[in-house]
Structure formats: structure tokens, C-alpha cells
Amino acid sequence: MCSISVNSITDEQLQMLEHSGDKNMIEKRLYEYAKEANIQNPSTLDLPKCHMSRMPGDLKDIRKVRIGRHRVYFTGYHTKCSYNVFYIKKFKKSGQNDEDNHQFQKILAASNCEPPMRIIETPKTRPRNR
Amino acid sequence: MTDYSKTIKSDASEPSKWEAIDDFLSLLKLATEANGKNIQIQEKVILAKYLYEANSYIGNQIILSKEYGFCPGLIDGAKNFIPLFSLIEVVDELIDYDRIIQELPGISYSQINGAISFLRKVAQFNIKNIDIDDTLDDELAANDSFLSELRKAFADKEDTRVLNFG
Numbered sequence: 001m002c003s004i005s006v007n008s009i010t011d012e013q014l015q016m017l018e019h020s021g022d023k024n025m026i027e028k029r030l031y032e033y034a035k036e037a038n039i040q041n042p043s044t045l046d047l048p049k050c051h052m053s054r055m056p057g058d059l060k061d062i063r064k065v066r067i068g069r070h071r072v073y074f075t076g077y078h079t080k081c082s083y084n085v086f087y088i089k090k091f092k093k094s095g096q097n098d099e100d101n102h103q104f105q106k107i108l109a110a111s112n113c114e115p116p117m118r119i120i121e122t123p124k125t126r127p128r129n130r
Numbered sequence: 131m132t133d134y135s136k137t138i139k140s141d142a143s144e145p146s147k148w149e150a151i152d153d154f155l156s157l158l159k160l161a162t163e164a165n166g167k168n169i170q171i172q173e174k175v176i177l178a179k180y181l182y183e184a185n186s187y188i189g190n191q192i193i194l195s196k197e198y199g200f201c202p203g204l205i206d207g208a209k210n211f212i213p214l215f216s217l218i219e220v221v222d223e224l225i226d227y228d229r230i231i232q233e234l235p236g237i238s239y240s241q242i243n244g245a246i247s248f249l250r251k252v253a254q255f256n257i258k259n260i261d262i263d264d265t266l267d268d269e270l271a272a273n274d275s276f277l278s279e280l281r282k283a284f285a286d287k288e289d290t291r292v293l294n295f296g
Binding site: 003004005009010022025029031033036044049054055058066068070073086 | 216219220222223224227228238239240243244247264267268271276277279280281282283284286287288290291292293294295
């Protein structure tokens with residue numbers, strides 16, 4: 001069983017989610033994921049889907065797990081048997097669509113509907129020996 | 131005026147055996163790529179057909195619109211498109227994993243999360259070859275105010291609390 005801790009910033013963010021019941025849900029899931037891991041066995045928190053290769057260099061090692069519509073950012077590995085949560089990107093409940101939905105609509109609707117294609121060309125012959 | 135054609139002609143020689151092999155290999159590479167692309171398109175068509183038939187089966191309540199690259203979704207009362215993967219995220223937020231484990235003893239939190247993540251990813255199907263998660267991550271990675279907030283939080287190494295439900 002590995003341990004998981006939250007820093008003061010995350011703690012504040014979790015307090016803000018208390019009224020909706022999401023605080024308990026997020027904490028319980030993080031706790032259970034860490035509990036399922038040990039030095040030999042990884043858990044959800046160690047999966048490749050959590051890696052964030054697209055982040056800038058100084059943030060390359062951070063990872064992210066989705067819990068519902070919230071995104072939880074953390075560090076640590078099962079091999080060290082310890083995880084540290086440092087930030088939660090909370091979903092803003094506006095009563096309407098997720099902010100991602102609007103981004104998503106923009107992304108999909110803006111691009112060309114046809115799948116990308118490439119015309120096959122005959123290979124260019126290299127210049128002959130001179 | 132210099133007649134370059136003469137110089138070129140005298141310098142040129144017949145294509146060597148190795149160049150012919152080079153050309154053949156390039157052609158073979160292109161043919162393999164084209165074949166791979168063809169298989170990819172065929173797989174997409176098979177999956178799209180499956181989604182279409184599943185939708186017919188449930189009475190066409192899911193929208194498979196060309197505008198959104200046939201990414202499955204719903205249209206709400208205000209005519210907004212709600213992608214199916216967003217609905218799955220809401221479901222994940224609302225379900226109680228402990229209740230699921232009571233019904234299916236022996237499965238773990240990670241397995242439930244894996245199953246939900248799988249459904250969410252399948253629901254991101256689209257024929258535009260867009261990886262929605264990657265695209266959203268790219269947008270976040272380019273958002274300076276988010277990155278500065280993230281850096282500030284990352285620098286806060288003060289552990290205030292170890293989570294414990296034991």
C-alpha cells in the first residue's frame with residue numbers, strides 16, 4: 001500500500017469542493033488508487049495515460065489523472081510508494097456545458113471533415129552519376 | 131554562349147543497379163504506407179458502421195454528425211452538441227465505485243477507472259483523426275496563465291495532509 005498526500009494549495013481547492021460532495025469522491029479515489037499500488041505493482045496513477053509529454057520542459061515529469069471532469073495533477077511513482085498531489089483543475093459547474101465541450105466543438109467543427117490523405121507520388125530519381 | 135547540355139550529356143551515365151534498387155525500395159515503402167493507410171481507413175469504416183448500427187438499434191438517439199467528424203454525441207434542448215465522452219465524464223463523477231464493488235466483488239478501483247476511461251476514449255471516435263485529449267492538452271500547454279498557476283502549485287512542497295480512509 002502506497003501513501004498519497006496533498007499540498008496546501010490542493011487542500012484549499014478540495015475544501016472548495018466540499019459542498020458538492022466532490023471533495024470526498026476525489027480523495028477516496030486517490031486514496032484507493034494509491035492503496036492498490038506497492039513497490040512491485042503499479043496502479044492507475046502509474047499508467048502511461050497519466051503522462052504529460054506535451055508540457056514544457058520544467059513540467060515534463062508531472063502527471064495527471066482524470067476524476068470525472070476534474071483533472072488532478074501529481075508526482076510520485078509506485079516504486080517510491082509515495083504520490084503527491086499538488087494541483088486540481090476543478091471543473092466549473094456553470095449548469096451548462098463543460099468548458100471542454102466548447103473547445104471540442106471548435107476543434108472538430110473547424111477542421112476539414114475529410115480524413116487526411118496524401119497523394120502517392122512516384123519516387124524522385126536521384127541525379128545520375130556525374 | 132556555353133552549351134551546358136553537352137557537358138551534362140557527357141557527365142551523365144546509365145542508372146546503376148544500386149540506384150534501380152533504391153527506386154524500387156522507395157516505391158515499395160510508398161506502397162506499404164498506402165496499404166497501411168488503406169487498412170486504417172477500412173478499420174474506421176468498420177467502427178463507424180458498428181456505431182451507426184448500434185445507434186439505429188437504440189432509436190437514433192445519438193447524433194453521428196458529419197460536422198463533428200461522426201464523433202458520437204447528443205443535442206440538448208438548446209441545440210448544443212454534447213459529446214458522448216463528456217457525458218461519460220459526468221457519469222464517472224456521479225457513480226459510487228464502492229457500490230459497484232459491492233455488486234461486482236473482486237474488481238478494483240483501478241479496474242473501474244480503466245473501464246470508464248476505455249468507454250470515454252471509444253466515445254471520442256471521429257473520422258477526422260483528431261486525438262481530442264492531445265488537442266485539449268496542447269491548448270493547456272499553451273495557456274500561460276494555467277502554466278504559471280501550475281508552476282506555483284508545483285513549487286509548493288509543503289505536505290499538509292496524507293489522505294487516509296483506513
